[in-house]
Amino acid sequence: TQLLEQSPQFLSIQEGENLTVYCNSSSVFSSLQWYRQEPGEGPVLLVTVVTGGEVKKLKRLTFQFGDARKDSSLHITAAQPGDTGLYLCAGPEGNQFYFGTGTSLTVIP
Amino acid sequence: DTAVSQTPKYLVTQMGNDKSIKCEQNLGHDTMYWYKQDSKKFLKIMFSYNNKELIINETVPNRFSPKSPDKAHLNLHINSLELGDSAVYFCASSRPGTGNTEAFFGQGTRLTVV
Numbered sequence: 001t002q003l004l005e006q007s008p009q010f011l012s013i014q015e016g017e018n019l020t021v022y023c024n025s026s027s028v029f030s031s032l033q034w035y036r037q038e039p040g041e042g043p044v045l046l047v048t049v050v051t052g053g054e055v056k057k058l059k060r061l062t063f064q065f066g067d068a069r070k071d072s073s074l075h076i077t078a079a080q081p082g083d084t085g086l087y088l089c090a091g092p093e094g095n096q097f098y099f100g101t102g103t104s105l106t107v108i109p
Numbered sequence: 110d111t112a113v114s115q116t117p118k119y120l121v122t123q124m125g126n127d128k129s130i131k132c133e134q135n136l137g138h139d140t141m142y143w144y145k146q147d148s149k150k151f152l153k154i155m156f157s158y159n160n161k162e163l164i165i166n167e168t169v170p171n172r173f174s175p176k177s178p179d180k181a182h183l184n185l186h187i188n189s190l191e192l193g194d195s196a197v198y199f200c201a202s203s204r205p206g207t208g209n210t211e212a213f214f215g216q217g218t219r220l221t222v223v
Contacts, residue, residue, distance in 0.1 A: 035212075041216055041217070042199050043199075043214050044214070092212070095140060097142075099144075099151070101149075102151065
């Protein structure tokens with residue numbers, strides 16, 4: 001089993017603040033993904049990063065893949081209440097996806 | 110059109126009962142999964158099927174039996190339900206693993222065993 005540890009586990013911030021979520025592993029992954037899960041729904045893919053050092057931007061969200069392909073970060077600028085949800089990193093390998101421990105984000109209006 | 114649909118969305122049952130959760134995907138994917146999400150929100154793989162064949166069985170009690178009648182369907186049958194089985198169960202599908210593929214999830218089935 002390839003373990004992906006996320007930090008922080010919980011995050012509660014005011015609207016307009018910035019935040020960063022981390023995803024770390026001792027294993028090398030060919031790619032890492034970030035999903036967002038809203039209450040009562042399944043996770044939905046936000047982004048896939050495939051190259052060590054890669055940075056991808058999705059509006060106010062910035063994703064980075066570590067140079068050694070063992071870690072990733074998600075930075076949100078000027079958080080909005082609509083960003084509230086559970087953020088999961090995942091490493092797709094072979095016939096399965098290894099999911100991180102999750103970060104529950106609450107953005108307070 | 111719902112890509113991955115699972116039923117029921119909620120299931121409340123007594124200990125010792127047998128129950129089934131159904132899953133269907135209309136994406137034409139070859140690989141389907143069952144995941145269990147516990148109270149701490151950790152998503153753990155239970156089973157993975159590729160073209161109706163079992164690929165992964167992750168130390169799941171044999172009270173859990175998946176069945177794939179065709180590659181668009183993967184159902185989960187649970188015998189002799191226990192309190193610890195209470196969780197949200199997610200069905201998902203994807204194209205065969207290439208490292209850059211996406212998992213599509215159903216809405217989940219919240220199972221409560223009383």
